[in-house]
Amino acid sequence: MTDVVLAATDLHRAYTLDGATVPALRGVSLELAAGDFVAVTGPSGCGKSTLLQLCGAMDRADAGTLRLDGRDIAALTDTELTRLRRDRIGFVFQFFNLLPTLSLLENIALPLLLARRPEPEAFAAARALAERVGIGHRLGHFPAQVSGGEAQRAALARAVVHRPALLIADEPTGSLDSENGRTVLELLRELNGEFGVAILLATHDAGVAAAAKRQVRMKDGRVA
Ligand code: ADP
Numbered sequence: 496m497t498d499v500v501l502a503a504t505d506l507h508r509a510y511t512l513d514g515a516t517v518p519a520l521r522g523v524s525l526e527l528a529a530g531d532f533v534a535v536t537g538p539s540g541c542g543k544s545t546l547l548q549l550c551g552a553m554d555r556a557d558a559g560t561l562r563l564d565g566r567d568i569a570a571l572t573d574t575e576l577t578r579l580r581r582d583r584i585g586f587v588f589q590f591f592n593l594l595p596t597l598s599l600l601e602n603i604a605l606p607l608l609l610a611r612r613p614e615p616e617a618f619a620a621a622r623a624l625a626e627r628v629g630i631g632h633r634l635g636h637f638p639a640q641v642s643g644g645e646a647q648r649a650a651l652a653r654a655v656v657h658r659p660a661l662l663i664a665d666e667p668t669g670s671l672d673s674e675n676g677r678t679v680l681e682l683l684r685e686l687n688g689e690f691g692v693a694i695l696l697a698t699h700d701a702g703v704a705a706a707a708k709r710q711v712r713m714k715d716g717r718v719a
Contacts, residue, residue, distance in 0.1 A: 499562070500660045500693040501527040501550055506559035508545050519545040521716040522559070525695075529660065532687045532694045534707035542716040543697035544665055550695055551663040552580050564660050581609060585654030585662045585692070589669040591646040593638040599649045600625065600634035606657040624652040628682055644675030651679065655686055662686075664696040668703055680706045 508520040519542045527533055535543050548554040549561060552568055561568050564583045568576060585606075586592075593602045600621055607617035625631050628648040633641050641649070647667065654662055664683065668676035684706060687694050696707060704710050712719045 498528050500529055502562040504560045506556045508556050527693045530691045532708040534704035534710045535697045536704045537713035541713040547663050547665050547697050551584055552576055583660045585659040587650050587654045587664040587667045589666040591650045595638050598635050603652045624656050628652050643671050647679050662692050662694045
């Protein structure tokens with residue numbers, strides 16, 4: 496089924512800290528189809544970020560299987576995994592993670608430039624998307640020169656400019672005031688509808704989770 500963007504089965508992940516084993520995920524299964532919008536909720540430390548890192552192929556599980564965009568990631572080399580991440584996944588983080596030495600336009604165009612698309616095409620697509628998220632007047636600015644809300648809208652544009660199948664958003668409103676948080680959530684919903692990008696969002700905030708189509712509640716490394 497190509498419609499399934501993400502299929503995680505019985506994922507386990509433990510960290511080692513000062514010689515002790517800290518179990519972060521103890522068997523989590525999750526499936527997202529194209530156009531899904533799932534919020535993972537639960538208290539701090541329950542494993543949300545760990546789950547998102549695995550689902551975004553930023554980290555590998557100790558056990559369990561993960562299929563992304565129809566491919567079993569265990570069968571991929573690191574190079575193939577990097578390419579899958581670059582081409583098929585977008586990321587949004589709590590603290591924006593824009594590159595400070597690039598303008599907002601350059602930040603947004605970056606996924607296309609890394610994929611070796613021609614510069615005029617990359618910058619035109621970045622500009623169009625920036626207009627779409629309401630920061631068309633800030634494109635020459637650097638991240639330190641814009642507000643948190645504007646920075647996160649740029650990060651959102653960067654995350655979808657290459658039309659990924661999956662968008663991973665870890666506490667995307669966590670460092671914004673409530674008004675900017677609402678704007679970012681509204682944009683997530685709109686991009687989900689317009690592009691059909693599946694969204695996997697983590698939040699400890701019930702109000703934020705309510706914006707998703709479906710909620711998955713976690714507790715102590717498991718789906719509650
Ligand atoms: P959440 O995102 O829900 O706050 P995390 O996935 O960040 O939860 O953390 C789950 C558990 O794993 C917590 O007990 C946390 O302390 C632990 N943990 C997370 N990252 C690391 C790490 N790099 N090293 C050691 N323990 C970690």
